[in-house]
Amino acid sequence: MTRRARGGGDRLVPARLSPSDVARLGAAGLRARPTRVVLSALGIAIGIATMVAVIGISSSSREQLLRQLDALGTNLLRVQPGQTMFGEDSRLPKEAVDMVSRIGPVYTASATGKVDATIRRTDRVPKEVTGGIAVQAATPALLTTLEGRVRQGTWLNAATERQPAVVLGSVAASRLGVSRTGVQVWVGNRWFTVVGILDPMPLAPEVERSALIGFPAAERYLGFDGHPTTVYERSANESVTAVADVLPRTVNPENPDEVEVSRPSDALAARAAAAGAFTNLLLGLGAVALLVGGVGVANTMVISVLERRREIGLRRSLGATRGQVRIQFLTESLLLSVLGGVVGSVLGAAVTVGYAVSRGWPPVVPPWALGAALGATVAIGVIAGIYPAVRAARLAPTVALNTP
Structure with missing residues (x-):
């Protein structure tokens, strides 16, 4: 107080x-x-x-x-066939990769093609048990375009793309129980040798779940028709929008509406958002x-x-x-x-x-x-x-x- x-x-x-x-x-x-x-x-x-x-x-x-996103880049575009005006599935031409490569800002292009075959660890496994693994033909430039890495073994080259050799995506290898190269897996109706296992590819999850073989080997051993089902390309960052606009007309000049173009990095951006x-x-x-x-x-x-x-x-x-x-x-x-x-x-x-x-x-x-x-x-x-x-x-x- x-x-x-x-x-x-x-x-x-x-x-x-x-x-x-x-x-x-x-x-x-x-x-x-x-x-x-x-x-x-x-x-x-x-x-x-x-x-x-x-x-x-x-x-x-x-x-x-x-x-x-920063490491993988946002300049990767994916081209896939859409549908015709009658609701049927369209097809990309066999020359799609060469046509895309001629676009000025494009510095690398490659493709994969869906093969009508299954892959199993052995021929004793029922054909219906696919494990969600797709068999796809791949061009040698695919790894460069996707900026992927081989965890073990080697990627397809001019020699192995013509032979019964297969490279497994990270998820495909895990589901098959394959942890090393040199083992054989049953593809279609014959044995293929695993020559490589890939690291994860966040921009191409469809490749992670695939068994990849060369286009020539797919045509020779598995009856592949040679038409790519997905074309990947990378271009200069400032030209991505312009390239996306011309890709449909370049891949299919007669029916550009039957071509779908997407940017895989948008999926990662959407997940972040x-x-x-x-x-x-x-x-x-x-x-x-x-x-x-x-x-x-x-x-x-x-x-x-x-x-x-x-x-x-x-x-x-x-x-x-x-x-x-x-x-x-x-x-x-x-x-x-x-x-x-x-x-x-x-x-x-x-x-x-x-x-x-x-x-x-x-x-x-x-x-x-x-x-x-x-x-x-x-x-x-x-x-x-x-x-x-x-x-x-x-x-x-x-x-x-x-x-x-």
Whole structure:
């Protein structure tokens, strides 16, 4: 209390509490009940950790997709046959690759062709059991066009494309149980030797699930008609749109409407853009956990007010104002909530880093997510503490002191 002169006399005026005094008061109230504080803060921590981890994992996944796009490029176009005006499947001409290669900005072009054959680990496996693996003819330039890599063995060359040799996509090799080159697999009605196994190709998942043989070998051993079913090309980045416009007329001058052109990288871009769709649901679950934590903080503070009536009455009797009592309990609620928010943010960031590293992704925890998490805890602390603080301030000193 301080004395202030007024009208020739002195009167007692309550001393103002500094921010440090308020913080010490709030912390003292929390230290008196550590077990209850930990349990109440746990609800806030779980909600914040969930929200930070969801945002962080989603951002890490999106960053991985964007890095894949940067590494693989967006200048790959895929040409496939569409349908005729009568609803029948059209066909690309045998010269499609050569015709596409003549387009100025195009610097590499290749093709695959669907072969009417199945591949099995042995001839003892029923023909109906395909394992979802397609047999396709491939031109030697396919690996260069797709910027793929051979995990083991070699790619098709001028010699092996004419022989009963096969290169397996990463998924095809896994489904066949083939982990090394040199083994033989049953393709159509004869044995083929596995000469190579490819690494994954995110821009060409259809190749990952295929067994690839040379065009000449496919025609000679499997009755392939020589018509490509997919043409891949890469051109200068600034010319992709222009090349896409002329590809239908180049591949099929008579019926350009029967040709479909797509950009495989659009699928990765769409996945990156849609990465937040499922995230919203998980954020909703985190928000529910945060709300439950806020209710827990409010409940803790109400019980604290009921248990500390004599303390409140004593402070009021010694000159504390209602405003000072309100700010004391509001500070306790805020500190309790912020404690849970800080722990939850650290836990959420740790979960994000651990999960991203385990998947080989770049760990990304957006700073705005941490800022939003702390902001949410402050809001929860204030909202949860308003009612208990007002209730504490309304207690009359005489009633509070007489509480048993």
